[in-house]
Amino acid sequence: MKSFFKKYYHFMIAGVFTLAILAVAFISGGNIQQAKNAVESKPAEYYHEQITEFSSTVPASTVVSSTANEAQTAESTASTKATESVPTTAPATTSSTVPSTTVKPKTTQPAAVSTQPATQKPTQSTTAPRQTVSKTGESKKTSSQPAIDPTTKPKAQTTTKPKNDPVKTTVPTPTKSQEKKDKALHCTISISCGTVLNNMDKLDDDLLDIIPSDGKILSEVSVEFKSGESVFDVLKRVCADKKIHMEFSYNSVYDSAYIEGINNLYEFDCGANSGWMYKVNGWVPNYGCSKYSLKDGDVIEWVYTCNLGYDVGGGKVN
């Protein structure tokens, strides 16, 4: 044994050395990722506080994807506060970040004049005709939000796109930190690949017998979940219970699980634009399924898209 160690000394040293390098790379890589997240979470939190003052009923729709955008939005929100009292007359060409809504029915212009600042700038409504209302889904439901004066921060506006924000229910909250309540919460979940039936020509022949004739891999079932659980947790549990095959991988960039395949139907199996997406209450979130903390009564639908989500009510525009 001793002679064996002596003989293969070099090899062992080389192996340990390689492993050490790999370990360092692995650990430091993880740390960098964590540090990035820490930086990222701060402006998001800040933004969240800022926003909830005004919008209590903004529905969870989509999420701001990058840190830069979040910071910018937060900044511009802050700037609105500061410049509220200053009436300006310059034309606004771009849409505001926080959708300024509550258009009065009587106003003839398409200008988005909100209730609060409207009192301070009555003249503006006639001179600023091109302030556009951002037509995102949430704009209808929001109320009593201050209109952002776009001219005060032209730089910020040209870069910020009309987007929705991760407010309230959709704020990324790590599942672990949530308190677990004993109260039974229910949601319904279904898994369907109905879009494949319309694109059978793109499908691999080997997969023909795993596609159900009606496209429903799992018809709607009600499941119990604990407070703080995400869509992914529920999917994983349901698939294990119902003996449905499911493969996922962890994506560190989005800090979420990515569903590669369900029931042996994988991404890219039905054309280059195909893959699994999820909907909650009919809406397709544009962030990972581990990030969506469920509410009581949520309706989860896992759908297979053959065209980047456009055929299931999602896609880029949403």
Next chain:
Amino acid sequence: MTDTFSKMHPFVNLLFFIGCIGFSMFIMQPVCLVISLLCAAFSAAYFCGKKAALFGVKFLLPTMLFIILINPLFNHRGATIICYLPWGNPFTLESLVYGCVTAAMLCAVALWFLSFNRVMTSDKLVYLFGRIAPSLSLVLAMALRFVPRFTQQFREVRIAQKQLYSGKKSLSAKLRSAFGVFSVMISRSMENAIDTSDAMKSRGYGLKGRTAYSLYRFRQNDGVVLGAMVSELACLFVILFCGKISYRYFPSIRGEITDVFSIVFYAVYALFLLTPLIINVREGIRWKRSRSII
């Protein structure tokens, strides 16, 4: 042991190895793989003897086990879920089977290359390709020769270094001496390459009218074997392109392995893969008989 196959025309040898390695690599049907693995093992044992057995135990068995274990850990496809891995993904029967199949395929190819190295010596390669692509064939011959030569010279240099600087050494000194041996080997192998190319150039390698070192004549025997091999290959290709030899592992294992076409395919395949053994054994029997008569 008679080795008539190695003495045949290099083209026959090359065609055989291209055929068997190609088929072993691309046909993932389990029965065909088992046939290929067995034939490869027999051939390797015949051509290399003890070395093949050592290679099989020391290198191939661990590799096989490693592949069989590692495949289901990273491949989660398959309809039959056996259990769930600690990180949540399924462990499926199909991926386990696929791991076995991949391991068998790799082993078969490695064993075929063992025979290949023994039969296809560098002079045969130079003979075959020296006229068509002189520099390519030289590079090929040198590359094929590189690894065995490198290991042999590495051993020499290490022994010499050990004798020169004997005595107990610290870890860093040992590492330094290992790096020293390595750098010696790098420069030595480069020098070897330059030497070889210089020598070949000064002998007029690649010029018009030069002949090869070995002279092979295409005899009637070669013609018979070549014809048999070509017809076997044609038969195999016809069955393959008819789609009769298809086997799928994902999402569920399915495939016909006992129909008529498959059985014909197995027979022809085994015949083709056993060509060198058949030739050599037949020659051996003939030799023995003729000797006993005298």
